Amino acid sequence: MNFINDPNFKHSFIKDVVRIDYRTEVPLQCINDYGYSYIMFRFGKFEAYDYQNAPIEIPKVFVKGTGDFFKVKAYKNSTWLSVELPNHCLHNITNRIAKKCRNQLIDLYDYIDPSILDQLYYEIFDLTDISSITQTLDKHLHQFYGEWNKNLDSTLLVNYIYKRKGLLAVSELSDRFPFSERSIERMFYREVGSSPYRFICLVRFNFIIRELEQQNYSSLDELISKYNYYDHSHFVKDFKKFLGQSIHIYKNDFNPLLSSALSREYNKM
Template identity: 75%
Template structure:
């Protein structure tokens, strides 16, 4: 498996780009949620299963927002290109209620002219570097960027949650921003795809799991305390919620896809 990305990636709209080429069949691997939206390109044979182990149909180009973890099995000579976008992009592209679209791989052909996507799909496959992929995306989709990247009411709150590493409460959001908790709840359901409480937990988990992956902490207890977990069992609950497995299983599991993803910078506001 070749994992192609750029540590110094910078773009006015796109947060990150990853290309994964599979030179051999790979077993099921867990992919967790980061709270961003994505446009993804599938080339070759894959199997995908949601957090309840139900099979998911994979369009050749699809958009996905925040949701639960899912598992992917890749076959030899397949390629996966992932284009990470701001959280608000899913709602801007589809105008769907984001929470009702969670865990769905939404066919981008329903929202962009097929002639554009057909040319993009076949051209981008030949791009072997992040720079080339970016140039191809800009060439075919640039006219959509302004609408897809339009800030929503939730955008500033989402960015604030990232900046705080998820170390805050929903009540703190209503104190800092001019919205009541019920308004924030409705806003997140429509635009973000998650309750504000779950999104805060998700962001916090993504920060702490990267520190766990680096293994640079002195004591595990100090790490979970720094991220406001009450104790080990409290952290274990988030592990099972966002990765579907125990901490022990995670440490013993063979998942190069997840390990490679966790090496990338997480907060990209």
């Protein structure tokens, strides 16, 4: 598996671009949610299964928002190109209620002129450096960036949750921003794709698992306390919720896809 990205990636809209080339067949690997939206390009043969192990159809170009973990099996000589976008982009691209799009890979051809996507799809396949890939994305999609990146009511709240590393209660959002807790619930249902509580837990988990992956702690109990978990069992429940496995299996399971993802910077503001 060849994992291509640019650690110094900068763009006015796109958060990150990653290309993964599979030289050999790779068994099912878990992909967790990071709270972003994605446009993804599939080249070759893949199989995908949701958190309930139900098969998922994979369009050749799709958009995905916040959801549960899923698993992907890649076949030899296949390629996966991931374009990471701000959370609000799923709602802006589709104009659909984000919660109803959970765990769906939504065909981007339903929202963009097929001739534009066809040209982009075939041009981008042979590009193996992030700069050229990004320039090609810009060439074909820049006309949509303004609408896709339009801030929503949830945008400031989501950015604040990232800034706080998920170390806050839902009530802090209504204290800090001019929305009631009930309004925030409805807002997140419509624009984010999860409840505010779950999104807060998701962001916190993504920060703690990076420290776990990088072994940036002296003891697990210290790490659990740092991220305001009640106790070890509380952390174990989040592990199962967001990765579908125990900590023991995670530590003993070879998952280069997840390890590569966790090595990248989280929350690129």
